[in-house]
Amino acid sequence: MLKPVYALVDCNNFFVSCERVFRPDLWDKPVAVLSNNDGCIVARSNEVKALGIPMAVPYFKVSDVLKQNNVTLFSGNFQLYGDFSQRVTQILQQESPDIEVYSVDESFLEISSLPIKDYEAWARTLKAKIFKWTGIPVSIGIAPTKTLAKAAADFAKKNESTEGGFSIVGDDTKHLELLKWLPIGDVWGIGWRTTPKLQEYGIRTAYDISLASDTWVQSQLNIRGVKTAHELKGESCYELESNNEPQKSIAHTRSFPHAVRNYYELEGAIATFAAQTAAKLRSQQELAGAVMTFLRTSKYTKIQHSGSHVVTLLPPTAETGKIVAAALEGLQAIYDPDFGYKKGGITLFDLKPRAAWQLELGGNIADIDRQAALMATIDQLNNHYHTRLVRHAIEHTERSDWRSRQQQRSPNYTTNWAELPIIKAS
DNA sequence: TCTGGGGTCCTAGGACCC
DNA sequence: TCTGGGGTCCTAGGACCC
Secondary structure (H helix, E strand, O other), X not given: OOOOOEEEEEEOOHHHHHXXXXXXXXXXXXXXXXXXXXXXXXXXXXXXXXXXXXXXXXHHHHHHHHHHOOOEEEEOOHHHHHHHHHHHHHHHHXXXXXXXXXXXXXXXEEOOOOOOOOHHHXXXXXXXXHHHHHOOOEEEEEEOOHHHHHHHHHHHHHOHHHXXXXXXXXXXXXXXXXXXXXXXXXXXXXXXXXXXXXXXXOOOEHHHHHHOOHHHHHHHOOHHHHHHHHHHHOOOOOOOOOOOOOOOEEEEEEEEEEEEOOHHHHHHHHHHHHHHHXXXXXXXXXXXXXXXXXXXXXXXXXXXXXXXXXXXXXXEEOOHHHHHHHHHHHHHHHOOOOOOEEEEEEEEEOOEEHHHHHXXXXXXXXXXXXXXXXXXXXXXXXXXXXXXXXXXXXXXXXXXXXXXXXXXXXXXXXXXXXXXXXXXXX
């Protein structure tokens, strides 16, 4: 059995890079992408990082600095980014069938069985191909564990001399160099909460924690912390995860641009969220066994209030009508007119594959099939028109307080015919 | 009324990731 | 005025049982 070799392919400044594909004029200019509601910064070009703008900072806190430095802003166009993500993934799938799509902008490959002589040369070739075919720059880290591969990709991204590819496989010197270079807070699995705690004990780098004993790490962190430390030493604890594993929950939550007190408004929002999750559920051929509705006031005000309520779906279902009804039942249970709500959402859980359930419980098959056909038709229409053309009346979508702001969204260049870029001959 | 230990199961909240 | 969204996993603590 070969020792595993993991490659992490990480798209640089992903959302910014997607926007730049269609705006080459911005290639070397400062660019940032905003979250929903244009609330936070969720992607920054190197130029913006150099200004000291941190990740996920609220936009209003840095709007002055951004203006002074002529930063071009985009509202998040997540449909566009999803499309680019798929294009990059397709290229990686050709490279190796052993792939885990870890997030929208990162994938792990297991490459020990590939005939590669020089891992860094391989990485640079792959990087060039991805850039040529999609316009997205990537960094690639190669190591005997996933945690080290993440660190190596980080190193590649921040050190130009690597030309975007860094491998520590079979090289103890580079392994050690990487550990000593990596700040403890940048280790995969060590977050903002535990970083200061570890620093108090003098643990400042990945190297420091790789020296700590299992019992000590377990007592300060948890079992995952122990695994992380082992992975840093080069002992693989996390395998490639297949993307075939079914999801455990589906959520749709939104912050509202203003506090919403009106029940009718909240009803429209919750119904819309429920319908959206139901459509996603169906696209995955699954049924939900429960739906949770939640509301909360702003996290940043004195008065705090939140509530959630779970409604069981028996039998499990993927029908929009039933899921919306259950979500609204939850809403009624938690709604309190004394509060203005800033955020709300729904989560579907106890998910099960549709096929398995039908065999197991039977039920009225004819009725289920009729409903399924109706849902399929609605999904087809909505998918075709890339909009929620057909919907329940209660999902009122007229101008409402809860609708997100998106003031600077770029066109859906690649997923909507109407927004295709136009090249003018001159 | 006081005194237990040990086991399981469930849930809420926390921490982490991108 | 303005502070993201969608996930997973782990743990502590409560409820319950014997």
